[in-house]
């Protein structure tokens with residue numbers, strides 16, 4: 001019998017969608033995939049070269065569990081340079097992607113029954129990770145403009161609140177949270193004695209005037225209550241390399257290291273060496289990708305805002321648009337009724353050949369997520385196809 005812990009998990013809607021796409025492609029259908037959460041660019045060549053050299057020079061053995069000191073030092077330099085945060089190497093742990101850094105954080109901090117406040121819409125894995133750690137996800141919707149509802153967050157705080165989870169720039173909305181909201185979150189954490197886990201994996205992908213701010217940088221007091229999560233996955237087009245990290249109070253990082261030592265051990269040795277090269281010398285590549293994403297965001301936003309029944313604020317970061325499509329609910333095409341975001345995603349996949357992710361996956365069933373991490377040519381074709389399909393709805 002499979003454990004209750006696993007039985008309690010929701011199936012991954014993104015994985016189910018991928019097998020559907022594969023099946024349709026096998027049947028010969030042309031599918032433009034705007035569902036994935038990763039850059040379409042290749043990893044910058046100097047990073048690949050550094051990994052190759054590390055392998056050739058025998059850097060293929062176990063490393064220290066929290067990561068090689070050279071990488072933790074490079075991460076500390078990055079925090080100082082980009083986030084005005086001073087961390088030493090023993091306040092940093094390198095993990096197998098941000099995903100494991102986050103899982104590890106919840107395992108290290110949560111006891112059964114502890115509550116984790118998660119503003120929604122939110123990334124698919126948060127709720128499951130929190131449940132796996134035995135804690136209780138407390139979902140708090142954001143405002144219609146996708147900005148944090150600080151009053152609702154305050155009302156959700158109880159004596160069991162252990163963590164407030166923030167993700168800016170946000171997946172799936174693309175929202176970037178301004179200083180005022182982050183400062184209020186910090187005040188609440190200090191007043192009610194809980195931690196803030198700040199997932200900053202899209203930090204480098206910002207297009208608007210709101211700058212990225214690490215909430216830990218406000219004061220020494222809040223830094224002692226923050227675990228900042230980041231990764232090389234999105235910024236450096238390194239999703240498959242599986243490299244992420246966390247920085248926080250020494251005791252928390254030590255606990256995470258103990259868990260990691262008994263579960264995954266270190267992140268891949270030569271990937272760690274390549275990551276030093278990425279963090280220290282690949283800003284130009286990151287900026288080139290950011291500019292390409294910005295041009296695509298502008299194009300997609302212009303098209304999508306003209307589609308009947310699609311409503312969304314201009315996203316300031318990440319590489320997603322997350323329009324509310326609830327005005328289309330109840331519309332029909334032949335025998336099919338669009339009775340929700342999943343039905344719309346299914347319709348667009350089967351009739352238009354464009355894969356999008358229904359908002360249900362992100363605790364937001366009135367919306368649908370489209371990724372602009374695809375070539376401009378594919379985006380133009382995908383928008384034409386969606387527009388035709390929407391106009392056919394009666």
Ligand SMILES: Cc1ncc(COP(=O)(O)O)c(C=O)c1O
Pocket residue numbers: 037096097098099100123167170171199201231232233234239243244
């Ligand atoms: C908000 C957010 N956090 C974390 C992750 C996981 O990143 P990684 O691939 O480094 O594990 C993702 C990936 O989609 C994400 O969107």
